[in-house]
Amino acid sequence: MAKSTQKQALLTEQRIQQAIVDIFMEKGWEAISYGSIAKHTGLSRGGVQRIVPNKDAMMGAFQGQVSEFFTKQLDFSNEHSLTDSWVRALDNLHFRNCLKFFIGAISNDSPGKALAKQGFENFSEKVGEEKMQSLIGLSVYRLLDA
Incomplete structure (x- = not known):
């Protein structure tokens, strides 16, 4: 009986972790609440x-899923392909919500900031700091119209 309870x-x-990811991708970080997860x-x-006793614990549900989704949208074969795939990805709601989270997390003093910093550092190592800055700048400008 105990095994069944542990399994449940x-x-x-x-289910809760997947709900957090689903809500995040569809509606953004701001939409995640106990009520939205319960619903x-x-x-x-x-x-x-x-x-998940707090928002920081909710963030643990991501377990790398956000970064993985984000990078899967991009073509790293060359600089031109990366830029083109990034611009196309900006039309994807889920990609924009990931990007908004990373950009918004920078201004908070929470585990989200550490997560965003690590994500930006990883991306910078992959594409170079100048390219990363260019893409982030392009994104901020495009997000103003979204």
Whole structure:
């Protein structure tokens, strides 16, 4: 019986984590709340809060999924292909929500800032600092119109 309970608890935690990622991708970080997760999963707000007690814990649900999704949208074969794929990706709601999270997290003093910093550093190592700055600048300008 205990194994079944542990398995159910693990499945519930996975449902909550997936709900966080789903809500984030569709509506952005600001839309993640106990209420939105509860509605998405069919669980109670209190049940959700026991699994993810705060926004920082909610961020743990990403487990690299955001960075992985982000980089899968891009073609790193050469500089021109990277720029073209980045511009196309800016039309993708999920890509924009990832980008908004990373850019917005920089201004917060939270685990999100550390996550964003690591993401920017990883990306900079992959494409070069000048290219990264160019793409981020282009993105901020494009996000003004989104």
